[in-house]
Amino acid sequence: MSLLSHILEDVGIKQPDGRPLYALPLTPPRQTELTKTLRQHLIRYPTRSHTAALFVLWASDHIRSHFRGGTLKWAFVFDGLGLSETQDLGREMVEKGLRWWQRAVRKSENQTNLYLYTLMAEGGLPQSLLVEDGLYGRVVKGLLAEMESHGPIMPDDVGMKIAARYAAYLPRTFQESEDICRLLKDLGTAIIALRARVPGNIPAEQIDVWLDQHYVNWAIDLPLRLSPAIADSLIRPALRTLRNAQSPIAPVARRMLIHDTHTHQWHPFVRLNEEGIMAAEFLPATAANLRMRFLVSSSAMAETIIYNATPIPEGWELRCLNHAPCTLALDLDMPLILSGFADGRLVGEVEVVSALPLPDENPGLWHRAPATLMDRQAAALIPLDDRATTHAPTVWLLTDAKSQPVAGHGVTLGTAEQAPHGRLWPLSGKGDVTLGRYHWRITTGAPENLPETRLLPQGRLLPRWRVAGSREQIFWGMPTFYGQNGTQAFRSLSAHDINHRPARTLMAHIAQWVENGTELARLRYVALPAGVTLTLHEDGDTVKFHADGLAGGLSLRLAAGGCEAHGQTQPGRTLNLALSVTGQPPGMLTLHLGAPATGQKLELMAPWPTRSGIILAPDNTRLDHDTPVAVEALRGWMAIAPPVGRCKIQLRTAHQCIDLRMEGQTPLTVYIPLIRSMLAYGGPDSDVRLSLVTDGMESRRLEVRRYHRQSxxxxxxxxxxxxxxxxxxxxxxxxxxxxxxxxxxxxxxxxxxxxxxxxxxxxxxxxxxxxxxxxxxxxxxxxxxxxxxxxxxxxxxxSPKSAPIPPTTRDQRIETYITWWEKLTASDTLENRAVWREQWSIIQAAMEGGDAGMLDQVQALAAVPQALIRLVLEVPTGQLLHALSLDTAAPIFWPVLPVQAFIEAVGTHYTSLVRHYGRVCDSEAEIATTAQNALARRIDEILVLHPELASHFAAALVQAGLIVGLSPFLLMKIMVPPREARLITLAQQAARRLDWVPDGIPRIEPDMRPVGFSGFNTHIQKIINAPMVAAEMAAQPQPPHIARKRLLTLANLRLVDLGYFDEALPVALAIVLNKANS
Missing domain, CATH: 2.60.40 (Immunoglobulin-like)
Structure with a gap:
């Protein structure tokens, strides 16, 4: 009997039945026999269909077993047989062999035969990928959730976009493979189809069991060769995922019109919420699991608004560090952009509120905002989609200044009010409303509002260029559009869902999300064709500009420093311009584009293409002399790195110099938290000298202090x-x-x-x-x-008193406060709870004034860690974030606060809670439970912002005897096992991520070093060591003069890789405490 007959017999058939090749069992002995037989047949019977059948079976399994990623080539296949590459033979074998197995060669959308992809697909997802640690959590879970959000019928192009995004979470060698993207899409589609077979009343955790019982051969539908290990680690968890289970994606900002009661006019604003969700779709997959800071970068008028971003499965949970909720004036045709930074480097920019077309381009409906969004009882409106249904008594139509809508039967049209770029018309009732070619059927007073819809663009951006004035980003080619209904997950929209039409501005477009003939949302965006390039380079005092790919007949004017250069594009030819300036080159230049045939115009801006980095002031002038600034005045300053060369931000104090890698254009506000920490360690009159170093050449410096001048x-x-x-x-x-x-x-x-x-x-x-x-x-x-x-x-x-203030030094005043804090912390009386709140009100008032670090009692807190911890346990929930930010006002580093301080603070705070609830609860058991729950809630709130403190609080709760009765969710957070293997794994993962480490950070060594915790290069070893050093300091506090030297070093090392430090510290501290107690 032939080998093929044996293989068919293994699955109980006599002839091929069209099943995929990965569904045919191949034991190791059978694989060895297959390789040997195929080599013989290729020599003796190279043209027979049986040989081709053996070839495709062997090749598909060879790819599955041995492919490690990258581009799949014929050479890889033939090398496995010890033969030279023969593409023609390979293609012939694939066609003949698959025909024998009753399988087909897969084709691309343009009907091109995909021979190598077909072999990969027939073998299933590569083994090296399937055994990758965390594949389910990183890729498959999110892939399924997003694909299912598109419903039962999902366009192929949308599926490929989703798969491509999640492929970026794979090891680097698999990220660029289109074949892997196709297999991921096929895997997601197959799992969703299997889940759809299961009745809706079957619990999610029983889905795979139901399939085992009612659809025994379900695994045959999956594009992989299923082993028990892969089934348990990947496929069964995927099948058991809650169907269509999605966490709500709350917007971080929304557009509004707010009524001015004095002028009786409406004005455009955006409202920034205190917290929200940044969906994972809007940032590169390489950003996954990064802890970031997001800066509001669209409004030069606004104060610096910073969001702390914590990774969650859906993306990032954002919490504002200052000023939110708040409203910012922002015109309708300007987007609100958040810039995400990790380790001081730009990760990506996201439009969280898109630009709208002005009412003369597209009139739009608005309705009353929910009461939760309205400040000081001011009337506010939010956009309403063209379904035109609202619970409010009125719908408002925003038109240009000249137009008037026509109300049909059943609709009452009120008097128009002045609004941005036109007028707002109140409409009430149920019926038709028309305005020229636009038509709506409105319903007011409906039982409830329909879910809000949002439309956001995301895509490749034109490097270095922005729209002048608004600094709006420019897409390089067609962006991808994401739609959101209510708080559901954003979903990628297909070309069928989006209507496009040109806007008034050159290169601007209006995109409309349309379903069932009704517009759900719209936006305006600027995009240049993907083939366009606009390049600048400096040649002495001249900048040379080259434009390729623009349509013919456009007039271009390049301007800077009062000088101009003109030109006109011609089809298929490069436009070259040279612009010379006299004196100091400006910081920015502008490019004016015009289309004489239509009168359309577009004005762009870009930094002067210096070969060395430059720092720009808020007015776009270069920093050309050392300049004193207050730390908060860094808002509006920008560092710009050249396209080539090594560039870094240098932060220098009297005792330390830190270099941070920088790329592209970076607002200096991103460094404010670090600079404030450095100033906190240096004292009230210290300074940080900030400069930009490019290939060893240093720029002029900003001399940053807490203040600009004295009073x-x-x-x-x-x-x-x-x-x-x-x-x-x-x-x-x-x-x-x-x-x-x-x-x-x-x-x-x-x-x-x-x-x-x-x-x-x-x-x-x-x-x-x-x-x-x-x-x-x-x-x-x-x-x-x-x-x-x-x-x-x-x-x-x-002091208003006539008597002079007694002369004291600051050190004397701080010592007095140290003693006072120690006495307050040791007390657990009910009266002292009020004292804590009073002290916090003083500190908060100083924060609102600009800097709590000027208070002597705040500086004293750094020397009484138990008081600092007690303070954050006592403050109201809404002010917790501000209390935790005291580490930017005084020399405080939360991870090294002594475990003993946590024990003391948690113990006395719990006792005070028991006394407090003793007044309102009926029994001792109820008192204890209520106090424990209140303490647990606060600890959980702290861990959301400082997850690295898990083992600190665990030790304190154990010591207080409060572990029993805690929720399982909190126990999972704090009870970290002391496993050295886990710490080493985290260290190795961090070492693989790090490709650059800031210069100037001193070496730091722990006393205890687990086996396998060393052996990294000198620079990376410092970062690897940091959590263990911090754990040792927390477990056994060092003398203040030694500890203070290490605090800033550890703080800076943590910033290099927040994820590693914050995940490794609880493990390291558990190890250190376990050793101390053994």
Missing amino acids: RIQADGTLYLGIPRNEHVTDGNAFAQLATKGAVDLHATNINRPGQAVRHQLTAQGAIDLAALLPPEANGLWLVQATLDGQVQRAAIW
Whole structure:
């Protein structure tokens, strides 16, 4: 009997029945026999169909067993047989062999035969990929959720886009393979089809069991050779995933129109929520699991708004570090962009609120915003899709200034109100409304609102160029569009779902998401064809510009520094322009494009293409001399790296110099948290010198301090601002000669009377009389914080009393507060809970004034860690994030706070909670349970923001005897096993991720080093060591003078790879504590 007959007999058939080749069992002995027989047949019977049948069976299994990723080539196949590559023979064998097995060669969408892909598909997903650790959690789970969100019929192009995105989570060698993307798509489609076979009343965890019982050969539908190990680790968990289970994706921002009761006009805003979800689809797959910071970068008028981003399965959970919820003025045709940074490097930019076409291009409907979104009872509207159904009594139609809608039967048209770029018309009732070619059928007063719909673009961006004025991103080719219905997951929309039409601006387009003939959402975007290139390079004092791929007949004007260069495009030819400037080259240049035939125009901007990096001020001028700035004034400053060369941001203090790699264009606000930490370690008058170093050449420096200039208060309460920061200030100075002129924002906090604070905004023409601004009964010490023309001034202390303030040094005052904090922490009385809240109100008031680090009691907290922990346990939930940010105001590094301090703080806090709930609960058991639950909730809230503290809190809860009764969810977070193998695995994963480490960070070594924890290169070893060093410091505190030297080093090492440090520290601390207790 022939080998093929034996193989058929193994599955109980006599002839091929069309099943995929991976469904044919091949034991190791059978694989060896197959290889030997095929080699013989290729020599003796090379043209027989039986030989071809053996060839495709062997080749498909060879690819499955041995392919390690990359581009699959014929050479890989023939090398497995010890033969030279013969593509023609390979193609012939595939066609003949598959025909024998009653299988077909797979084709591309344009009907090209895919020979190698067919062999890979017939063998199934490669073994080296299937055994990859975490494949299910990283790839398959998200792939299924997103594919299922498209419903039972999903276009092939959408499936390929989804699969390509999740393929980027695979090992690098598999990421660029289109064949792997196809197999992933096929796998997702097959699993979804299998799940669809199961009745809806079958629980998710029983789906695979039901299939085993009712559809025995279900595995044959999967594009892989199924082994028991792969079935248990990958396929069965995928089948048991909750069908259509998706977490809500809450928007981080939304567009609004807000009514001004004074002018009776409507104005455009966006509202930024305190928290939200950034969907994984909008950032590169390489960003998965990165902890990031997102900056609002679309509005130069806004204060710096920063979101902390924590990885979750759906993407990232965003929590605002400051100022949210808030509203920002933003015109309708401008998008709101969040820029994501990890380790100081730009990961990606995301439009979270898209630009809308103006009403003269596309009128649109609006309706009343939910009450939860309205501030101070102001009337606010949010967009309404063309289904035009709302629970509100009125629908509003935004038109241009001249148009008037026509209301049909059943609809009442009210009086128009002034609105951005036109008028808003109130409409109520049920019926038809028309405006030219537009038609709506509105319904007001409906039982409920329909879910909101959103449309967002994402795609490849034109490097270095932005739309002038708005700084809107420019897509390079057609973007992908994602639609969201309510809080469901975003889904990639197919070309069939999107209608396109040109907008008024050159290269701008209006995209409309249409389903069943109804527009659900629309946006405006700017995109250049994928074949267009706009390049700049510097040649002495001249910049040379080259444009390729633009349509003919466009007029171009390149301008910078008052000079211009002109040209016109011709089809198929490169347009070259040269622009020369005199003197110092400007920071930015502009490109004006015009289409004379249509009158359309577009204005772009890009940084001057210097061969060395440049730092740009908010007005786009170059930094050409060392400049003092306050840390918060870094808003608007930009560092720009050249296209080639090694570029880094250098942060230098008196004791340390840190270099951080930088690429592209980076707003300096991304470094504010790190700089504030460095300033916190250096004292109130320290500075950080920031510069850009390109290939060893350093730029001019920004001298960053907590403040821009000094202030001085005389004994009579006369306040002077704007004193140069290095001038020695005494009572003998001629203050009359110092003019305090400009816009002043003054914030004063009474340190001795918690809750008493005042704020004044005024225009000063000279010295300011503080006594006239403070309350008449003002007594005690006042912390006075101010800005002058937006520039932060050094805080000062003043007392309205006639008696002078006793002379003390800051160190003396801090020591006094240290003693006071120690006494407060040791007490668990009910009365002391009120004292904690009072102290927090003072600290919070100083934060609102600009810098809590100017308070002596905040500096003292760094020396009393149990008080610091107790404070974050006591503050109201809505202010927890601000309390945890004290590490940017004082030399605090949460990971190294002593475990003993956590034990003391948790113990006394729990006792105070028991006393508190003893007043309202009926029994001791209820008191204990309620207090434990309250403590557990707060710890869980802290761990969301600081997951690295899991083992710290575990030790404290164990010591307090509070482990029993905790929720399983919290126990999973905090009870980290002391497994050295896990720590080593995390270290190895981090080492594979790291391709660059900041220069200038000192070497740091732990006392205890698990086997396998060393052997990395010198630079990476520092990062690997950091969690173990931090664990040892937390377990056994070091003398303050030694600890402080290490704190900034550890803080900087943590920033290099937040994910590694925060995951490794609980394991390291568990190991250290376990060893100490053994």
